[in-house]
Amino acid sequence: MPDASFYQRVYAVVRQIPKGKVTSYGAIAKYLGTGMSSRMVGWALNNCNGEDPFVPAHRVVNRNGLLTGSHHFPTPTLMEELLTAEGLTVVDNGIKDFQKHFWDPAKELKQDEID
DNA sequence: AAGCTGACTATGG
DNA sequence: GCCATAGCCAGCT
Numbered sequence: 838m839p840d841a842s843f844y845q846r847v848y849a850v851v852r853q854i855p856k857g858k859v860t861s862y863g864a865i866a867k868y869l870g871t872g873m874s875s876r877m878v879g880w881a882l883n884n885c886n887g888e889d890p891f892v893p894a895h896r897v898v899n900r901n902g903l904l905t906g907s908h909h910f911p912t913p914t915l916m917e918e919l920l921t922a923e924g925l926t927v928v929d930n931g932i933k934d935f936q937k938h939f940w941d942p943a944k945e946l947k948q949d950e951i952d
Numbered sequence: 953a954a955g956c957t958g959a960c961t962a963t964g965g
Numbered sequence: 966g967c968c969a970t971a972g973c974c975a976g977c978t
Contacts (some may be wrong), residue, residue, distance in 0.1 A: 843975060843976090844975085861961095862961085866961090866973090871974070873972080874960080874975085875959090875973080876957090876973065877958085882959060897959080939958085956978080957978100958976100960973085961975080962971090964966105964971100965969085
């Protein structure tokens with residue numbers, strides 16, 4: 838997907854996240870090759886707010902497993918609601934057993950491909 | 953065109 | 966172990 842813009846690639850990866858799984862901005866950034874520039878991932882997701890194929894941005898949290906992006910959702914509680922609906926447990930705005938449900942694209946997808 | 957911004961992360965004190 | 970600082974890079978004003 839060399840033609841895809843940076844955020845398009847971010848969307849593609851985020852869509853590959855299995856239900857009930859979560860990942861961090863850094864993991865996605867690393868997979869995209871942008872290193873630790875996780876800000877770009879979050880910024881990209883900010884743009885995904887009205888994308889046609891829904892982008893499960895709620896499955897993307899910071900490295901601490903906290904729902905830092907929830908404030909940017911249509912409703913601040915939507916992210917938590919969605920995660921809970923996926924079988925996860927949200928405690929104090931953070932994912933319980935975050936590492937347990939962690940999904941690393943670089944590890945799972947490796948370089949197979951996205952989208 | 954130049955500078956600021958940002959849903960982060962790593963490192964140092 | 967918590968607070969402060971810096972690096973990150975693509976898009977927007």
